Amino acid sequence: MGIDGARASRIGGHAMNETGPGELLKYADRVLTGTGIAAADIRAVVASAAADAATTALRAGWNCASNAAILVDGDAR
C-alpha cells in the first residue's frame, strides 16, 4: 500500500496541517521531478526490478528504514 491522499490525511491529524503529509507529498513531487516516479507508488517502485539511480536510492532508503528497527534492537546494541 502506498501513501494515498486518504491515508496521508490521517497522519498527524489536525495539529499537523502545516507539517504533515500534505507538505511531504508536495516535497516528494519536487524531489521526484523528472524521474517518472510518483510518491504514492513508492511500494511498487521499491518492489520493482528497475535499477535506475532514483529507484535504487529510493529502494535503499525504504529498506534501510524498514530494517532500522531490527538493527537498532539487534546486534548494534
Next chain:
Amino acid sequence: MSVEWFDLAQRLYAAEKMQPVPRLAHATFKPSTTAVAVRAATRGTTALVSVARDGRTEESAHDTEALALLARNGATTMGTAEPAMLLTDDAGTIPSLLALARAHAHHPDPDIAGAAAMIGWWADRADHPGTSAVIDLVAASSSHLVLGTAPDAERAARTWRYWLGITDESVAGLHEWAACIATGPLLPLLDSIHDDDRYSWDRTLSAATAGHDWSRPDNSASAAMGLRTRCDAADLKAAALLSDPLWRVRALHTGRVAQGIASVAAPPTGSRRRNVSVSVTCDRLDSRMRVDSAVTGWVGSPLDQPFERFCADVTSAQVVNGKLTLGLGSVGAHAPNDGDQVTLMPQPPSPATMRAGRARYWNLYRARRSWLSTGQAPSAVRREVPLDVLIAGAEDARDH
C-alpha cells in the same frame, strides 16, 4: 548525489508507519543527571529565562533573577564539580543567555557571576560538534531520527513533540524529549569529544578560581586554539557518524562510503614485498575518495562491523569501462580476496594524535618568541652580517 531520494524514501516510510525512523543505531549523547532544561528570549533590554531540572516544574525569571535561578538549578561554576548539561529546543536560547551573561559577568553576587560564567562555557562548547555540554534537541533529533514530514517541518520543536508523543510543552518536557532520543549506545568517537568537554570544564573552573575574566575577548593564541578544537571536534563527529551502520548505508549515497568488488594482485615473483596490491571496482561513480585519501575497509556490506579491517591509502582513482576503480596499493593485514565485495570509508582520525597536535600547537603559540601570540608583528632589526652569509646569499641570487 542520490541521498535526497534515499532520505525521501525514509520519510515516506515514516509517514506510512506513522512513527519516526532511526537514522542512527547509536545515540549522539547520553542523558545526564545534571541536565538543566532552559529556554531564553530577549525582549528589548529584558531577558526572560525559563528553567527546569528533571522531575521538577518550570520556573521563570528575568535578568539577574534569571541568573540566580540558573545557579540554584546547578548551572554555575561556583562550588560545582560536575558541569550542568544544557537542554534546549530553541536556537535563540544561547544568544539570549550569552547577552545576559556578558551584561552581568562582573556582578558582585558570586551566584550570579558563577551562572554567567557557566553560560560563557556553554556558549563556547556549543560551537563544538558532538559536545555533551549543550544539546539542541531539535538538531539532535534530526540527526537521530527521520520524520514523515517535509525537511522544513523538522526545524520546528512542535513537530518533534507531536511525533515523539510529548504533550508537556513547558521547559520541563525537554527532559522527556531528551530521554526519547538518547537511546542506544553512544557513538564511539564521541567519548573523546566528551572528554574534551570535561577538560575544558576543568580549565574553566581553574580560570575562575584564578580570577580570570571569561568575558574578555580571546587573545590570538586562545582564538587559534579555539578554532583548532572546533575543527577537530567537527572531524571527530563526522567520523563518529560513519561508525554507525545505518549512517554508513546512507553515506553510500553521499559518496562518503564506497562499495565494490576487490581485485587482488600478488607481489611480483622474486619481490621482497609480502603484501598484495588491491584495487576496488566501485558500484557507483560518485565516491568522494581521492588519491592520497587514507581509507579503511572490510569484506562485506556497510551494515557489517567486523573487527578485521584493512587500512590503505588511495593511490589511483580512474574510470575504467564506465566504472570507478580505486587503487589501494599495498594492503597488509586483513586484505580481501579477489572477487570479494568490500566496503571502503575514510579512516577515522585518532583522538590521541589530535590531542598531541593541539598540545604542540599550543606550545608554539605560547612561546615568548611567537609574534603571533603577542599580537605584534616583529620590527626590522639591523645587525652585522658575516661575510660568508652575504656571499651565500649572493650565490643564491645569481642562481635564480
